[in-house]
Amino acid sequence: MPGPSAPSADVCPYDALLLVSFGGPEGPDDVVPFLENVTRGRGIPPERLEQVGEHYFQFGGRSPINDLNRDLLDAIRADLAAAGIDLPVYWGNRNWHPFLADSMREMAKDGVQRAACFVTSAYSSYSSCRQYREDLAAAADDVADGPRLDRLRGYFNHPGFVEPAVDATLAAWAELPEEAGPDARLVFVTHSLPEVLSASSGPDGGAYVRQHESVAREIAGRVSRAVGRQVERSLAFCSRSGPPQVPWLEPDVNDHLEELAADDATGVVLVPVGFVSDHMEVIYDLDTEAMATAARLGLPAARAATPGRDPRFVALVRDLLLERAATERGEVPTRAVVGDLPAPHDLCPAGCCANPRSNRPALGGLD
Numbered sequence: 001m002p003g004p005s006a007p008s009a010d011v012c013p014y015d016a017l018l019l020v021s022f023g024g025p026e027g028p029d030d031v032v033p034f035l036e037n038v039t040r041g042r043g044i045p046p047e048r049l050e051q052v053g054e055h056y057f058q059f060g061g062r063s064p065i066n067d068l069n070r071d072l073l074d075a076i077r078a079d080l081a082a083a084g085i086d087l088p089v090y091w092g093n094r095n096w097h098p099f100l101a102d103s104m105r106e107m108a109k110d111g112v113q114r115a116a117c118f119v120t121s122a123y124s125s126y127s128s129c130r131q132y133r134e135d136l137a138a139a140a141d142d143v144a145d146g147p148r149l150d151r152l153r154g155y156f157n158h159p160g161f162v163e164p165a166v167d168a169t170l171a172a173w174a175e176l177p178e179e180a181g182p183d184a185r186l187v188f189v190t191h192s193l194p195e196v197l198s199a200s201s202g203p204d205g206g207a208y209v210r211q212h213e214s215v216a217r218e219i220a221g222r223v224s225r226a227v228g229r230q231v232e233r234s235l236a237f238c239s240r241s242g243p244p245q246v247p248w249l250e251p252d253v254n255d256h257l258e259e260l261a262a263d264d265a266t267g268v269v270l271v272p273v274g275f276v277s278d279h280m281e282v283i284y285d286l287d288t289e290a291m292a293t294a295a296r297l298g299l300p301a302a303r304a305a306t307p308g309r310d311p312r313f314v315a316l317v318r319d320l321l322l323e324r325a326a327t328e329r330g331e332v333p334t335r336a337v338v339g340d341l342p343a344p345h346d347l348c349p350a351g352c353c354a355n356p357r358s359n360r361p362a363l364g365g366l367d
Contacts, residue, residue: 009084011325016088016107016115016147017080017317019073020100020132023093024056024063024279030096031056034063037095052241055284065279066096068308069120072277075309076118076317083318090115092139094132100139104146112147116324117364118317120276122156123190124207124344126197129154130353133362140363150328151364152320154344156211157218157337160316164307165215165273166222172269172302173227180267180300185232185260186223187253188216189290190274191281192237195247196356203349209235209249211341215273218339234260238285253285254293257301267300277308 025034031053032046039049056063069091077089088110092103107115117136121128136149155161169186176184190212193201201208212235220233236256240248251259253270260268270290272282286303294301307313319336326333327346335343345352348365355362 008326009322010329011085011087011116011321013114013328014087014116014150014321014325016090016110016112017076017321018103018107018115018117018149019069019076019089019091019120020117020136020151021069021091021093021120022065022279023096023099024065025096026062026066028057028061031061034096055280058288059280059283063280064283065277066093068277068279069093071309072120072314075311075314079311079314079318085318087321088112094135100135101142104139104143108143108146114148114150116321117149117151118320119151122154122161122276123201123211123274124154124156124353125193125201126353126355127193128191128208129201129348130355130362130365133348133364134355134360137361137363141361149363150324152317152324153346155316155320156215157339157341157343158316158319159336159338160312160314160319161276161307162215162218162338164310164312165271165304166219166226168304168306169219169223169269169271170226172271172304173223175302176267176269177300182229183265184267184269184300185234185265186216186220186269186271187256187260188212188219188233188235188271188273189238189253189286190235190272192240192249192252194242195249197353198249200354200356203345203352207353212273214339214341216271219271219273238290239281253290257290257293257297257299261297261299265299267302268294269302269304271304272306275306276313277306282306 025031032049035049073091080087090103092098092100119132198208199205216233224231236251236253237249238253270286275282323333337343350367
């Protein structure tokens with residue numbers, strides 16, 4: 001068998017790329033219907049959805065996520081064109097317009113036969129991986145003449161995701177006041193999960209936290225070398241929801257800031273390592289709530305940028321596309337990876353990130 005090789009610009013067997021995201025409301029009238037889509041099947045009463053929607057109403061009832069995806073879509077198209085790749089790029093959401101099934105119909109109308117799917121979620125868990133795979137399978141089933149879909153692998157430890165985070169962390173570090181001094185800390189932040197979903201993440205369990213810890217180690221190590229000293233780091237969580245009797249991953253980022261202030265930390269950089277762009281969990285949970293907590297505590301704080309449309313992150317999409325295309329042609333491409341964990345699977349192993357409530361069909365796996 002030949003050894004690994006750098007992928008060429010050949011995208012065969014794919015004739016399209018599909019950007020797959022979460023979706024979000026684009027006006028006040030969209031908020032509750034959007035939340036109904038997100039929470040369907042969980043029996044959450046309308047009055048509770050109205051309460052949750054207050055986060056959106058504080059920003060005019062509009063999530064930034066769709067605009068961010070439009071920007072990313074434009075950047076991906078430009079990047080592919082600059083690389084000499086003539087490939088149409090579509091966009092579909094799980095929970096709001098444009099819905100995945102509508103994108104499937106558009107691709108079918110355009111004659112697309114096989115599309116690679118890039119998901120705007122980098123880690124392994126039910127909500128960040130398998131649920132996307134389930135919704136892709138449902139959309140494919142809903143459109144009988146739609147194209148075959150292949151989900152591109154996870155990328156939490158791809159250099160195109162990690163390196164922008166390193167630079168953003170250093171830029172935020174430079175924003176701290178001089179008095180923050182040598183006792184400033186790095187707090188890596190991601191979306192909390194019910195502990196049961198964290199325990200079942202990945203093929204062998206515990207992948208969600210393990211992957212975040214690996215990325216945090218890699219970023220903190222590079223930052224420490226850049227600033228010339230060992231920087232302390234920790235992992236915290238945001239956006240907890242659901243009934244209080246259900247245990248979720250902790251500590252909450254606001255509680256953790258309290259702990260750091262009590263431990264005489266002189267400053268903190270919040271690194272939203274669980275997110276690819278500045279959507280609601282970032283602009284509300286971090287920029288609004290966590291920064292208010294830090295101000296109340298007198299703890300100098302800065303927030304690192306997410307990858308967004310950083311050219312390295314945009315090029316990551318092309319790299320994963322070419323990598324998977326080469327694999328589907330029977331080649332053995334080099335898989336870009338940093339840190340101490342291997343590159344994720346193209347096809348998720350059976351039972352990976354299991355659905356705790358039902359056994360819905362999922363695309364892109366061995367079960």
